[in-house]
Amino acid sequence: MKTFEKIAVKDGARTELHDALHLTGAEISVNALPAGASVPFVHSHKQNEEIYCVLEGCGVIEIDGQKEQISAGEWFRVAPAAKRRIFAGDKGVKYICIQVKQGSLGGYTADDAIIG
Amino acid sequence: MKTFEKIAVKDGARTELHDALHLTGAEISVNALPAGASVPFVHSHKQNEEIYCVLEGCGVIEIDGQKEQISAGEWFRVAPAAKRRIFAGDKGVKYICIQVKQGSLGGYTADDAIIG
Numbered sequence: 566m567k568t569f570e571k572i573a574v575k576d577g578a579r580t581e582l583h584d585a586l587h588l589t590g591a592e593i594s595v596n597a598l599p600a601g602a603s604v605p606f607v608h609s610h611k612q613n614e615e616i617y618c619v620l621e622g623c624g625v626i627e628i629d630g631q632k633e634q635i636s637a638g639e640w641f642r643v644a645p646a647a648k649r650r651i652f653a654g655d656k657g658v659k660y661i662c663i664q665v666k667q668g669s670l671g672g673y674t675a676d677d678a679i680i681g
Numbered sequence: 682m683k684t685f686e687k688i689a690v691k692d693g694a695r696t697e698l699h700d701a702l703h704l705t706g707a708e709i710s711v712n713a714l715p716a717g718a719s720v721p722f723v724h725s726h727k728q729n730e731e732i733y734c735v736l737e738g739c740g741v742i743e744i745d746g747q748k749e750q751i752s753a754g755e756w757f758r759v760a761p762a763a764k765r766r767i768f769a770g771d772k773g774v775k776y777i778c779i780q781v782k783q784g785s786l787g788g789y790t791a792d793d794a795i796i797g
Contacts, residue, residue, distance in 0.1 A: 569744045571757035582732070583789065586758040590730045590781030591707065592789040593756070608794045612787055614706045616698070618777070620736075628685045640709070641687035642702040661734070661777075664793070665706030669785035671728055673699065673708040677780070678724045 592664040598624070598653035610645040616663040617641050624658035626651050635660075708780040714740070714769035726761040732779040733757050740774035742767050751776075 566587055574580045574595050583592040598604070607627075617626075623636035627650045628643065635641065635651075635658070643649050645667055651658070671677070682703055690696045690711050699708040714720070723743075733742075739752035743766045744759065751757065751767075751774070759765050761783055767774070787793070 566760065568760045568763040569742075569749060569757060571749065571751070571755055573755050575754075581790075582756055583786075586732065586756065588730065588732060588758060588781075588786070589783050590785045591732060591779065592786065593732060593779070595756075606796050608796050611793050611795065613789060613793045614704070616702065616704060616707060616709060626685075633685060633687065635687070638691075639687055639689050640698055640702065640711075641685060642704060644682065644684045647684040663707065663709070663779060664786075664789050665704075665781055666785050666787055667705050669706045669782050670699075670704070670708065670780075671782055673729060673780050674697075677727050677729045679727065680722050680724050 590665065590669070594662045595659075596662060597657065597659045598651065599657045600653055600655050602657070603652040604650050607648050607650045609648045610664070612666050613645055613664045614667040615643045615649075616665070617643070618661040618663075620659045620661060622656045622658040623654040624652050625654070706781065706785070710778045711775075712778060713773065713775045714767065715773045716769055716771050718773070719768040720766050723764050723766045725764045726780075728782050729761055729780045730783040731759045731765075732781070733759070734777040734779075736775040736777060738772045738774040739770040740768050741770070
């Protein structure tokens with residue numbers, strides 16, 4: 566496996582990075598929903614925690630039937646079993662979704678880094 | 682642990698999300714380096730793969746002594762053992778860094794999702 570791999574993400578409905586960057590600890594997607602659109606289904610996960618970042622626009626995420634407002638600059642975590650669905654607001658919404666295995670992180674930052 | 686947690690990331694040199702969102706599978710930071718600045722040290726990791734997204738601006742990442750250009754819209758993966766350091770370009774650089782344990786992801790997307 567290469568030490569460094571890079572791609573440019575172009576505008577589009579959805580770009581998945583796992584295969585493109587040969588990721589081994591996460592799947593990451595960059596998503597865009599136009600105004601009034603939504604992910605076409607509710608879903609939950611068996612093992613994976615999802616972390617989202619709203620890059621542009623705003624919308625609503627429905628979590629177990631409860632609506633939460635989301636807008637650019639916000640980050641949120643959704644537990645695996647939660648049933649979720651994202652709806653775009655009136656100017657659309659662009660967001661990142663990061664899928665990682667719940668409980669998989671060991672040490673990080675100071676505990677995992679080697680300086681120099 | 683809550684099903685859903687959300688925060689707004691404000692402008693600043695560095696915001697770390699692990700504790701703020703009670704993440705269990707990743708550490709994520711949102712970072713800004715002004716023009717001419719750099720991360721003040723070279724570092725590598727013991728176990729963690731890092732995935733970066735450049736949100737704004739451009740710069741250079743030095744990987745094991747080799748310089749690579751980075752700019753807004755690009756995503757890249759850095760293997761744990763690679764020695765890395767980021768330098769901001771002439772308008773600064775804003776980027777996300779996602780730290781996950783190498784090899785930790787099991788199933789994902791269709792293999793991990795439950796529809797409905």
